[in-house]
Amino acid sequence: MSRRSAISEALAAPAPTPASELAPEQVDAAQGGAARNFTARRLEGFTEAARMVKRPTIRLKPSECSIWPGNARDYALLTEDRVRSLIDSIQAENGNRIPVVVRRVKNAALEYELVIGTRRHWAISWLNANHYPDIELVAIIEDLDDEAAFRLADIENREREDISDLERGTNYKAAVDAYYDGVQARLADRVKLSKSMLSRYIGLTEIPQSIVSAFSSPMDLQVRHGDKLLPLVRTPAMREKMEAAAKDIAAEQSFRQSGDEEPISGAEVVARLIKATTTSRSSRLQKASIEAKGMTIGQVDRDRARGLTITINPTDLSADDILEAIRPLVERAKILKKRVSDGA
Structure with a gap:
């Protein structure tokens, strides 16, 4: 040939x-x-x-x-x-x-x-x-x-x-508008792709960057994940909760990357984003920044179900400085635990 x-x-x-x-x-x-x-x-x-x-x-x-x-x-x-x-x-x-x-x-x-x-x-x-x-x-x-x-x-x-599926979706969306008068069915026929699959690819472009940033790589955001996330993204109240969760996940991804740790998988990111939409606000007791040497080095979340969750951002501070900053948080957690167990 x-x-x-x-x-x-x-x-x-x-x-x-x-x-x-x-x-x-x-x-x-x-x-x-x-x-x-x-x-x-x-x-x-x-x-x-x-x-x-x-x-x-x-x-x-x-x-x-x-x-x-x-x-x-x-x-x-x-x-x-x-x-x-x-x-x-x-x-x-x-x-x-x-x-x-x-x-x-x-x-x-x-x-x-x-x-x-x-x-x-x-x-x-x-x-x-x-x-x-x-x-x-x-x-x-x-x-x-x-x-x-x-x-x-x-x-x-x-x-x-x-x-990535997101790159494909972005490319297909641009092509529909540029070459096919905004009609997805025309593109689907020309490139021999089912209309439903084309719609799923293009649907990924509706996921805002604030949520995409939770994934270690755009490669981790797949069409099958979009099927689960899009109904929630399209609901303003659910989207707001997912964006807040995505910010925390993105910070954890950055921390893992700085320490050469395995990133959070795409499936786990999706599970955590979905879980955030079902978590009652009343279960969250406190969220605060961790300060050391005049700078913010992380964040602490206190949750009735999970206890303390401490996230430390990449920093040039010594281990002693970091431990000194989180020590009061840990001690406070022990006091609260003791009061609860004592029936206080």
Whole structure:
């Protein structure tokens, strides 16, 4: 299969059987199988093209092409850890085996814009800056409008495990407004995704950043979590409680990160957020800041059910300073416990 036929097939595929005519399990199987087949065929085409003597590819420095903002992947969230295996592969092969896809842009500072291959672009940029300045980006030039570029990128991204569900939802929401007149069903038909699944992805964008921040990584917020959180987010009183809980969870995530501890899992975050909406206000007795050396170093919560919960933020203070700050809180807790046990 040639490079051109692989891409043309992806962009001009026949319309699928309407989701309304399939059982739910058939919908899931159909959309998963279609995505895998199209991705496999396109990558096979790219692999074959890379071996062809007359392949229409060019070589670029990553700095010579801009990044198309319509791709689902958030370039700013890529890190060495997330791209490490790809960096090692490109370094070993002295370049990217599968070409990226770029298009020419008019009246722009850079002649080319990257449509597919964000991770490859990031990895080679990293290698260029870290002792491998001669490695270049192998690219295929395609003539694509934004809607076609979106669909082609979606075919590849659907097979990537390191794109978060939230990134997908944000990308789909923007595409619905930009290319499909705000009609989700039109996008669903074009990218061969069930309407219900598309709605679930887009629903994640309703979760405010104040709650997303409770997750150690956006990767931990998944569609299945949105199914549980969204009904509560859409209720103002419940959302307020979740935002308060999310602030505490985010502080604990930061503390764990500073100590190289395992983060709170996505499932546990969801469970704690939901629990916060069912906790009676009367069960909370006190919430106060922990002060030491003229600065706030943490927070203490006193709860009838759980007792004291002490959260210490990352700090440069010594262990003795921290212990001195929390000692009165612990002593006070012992006094209260003794009074209760004595029937006071």
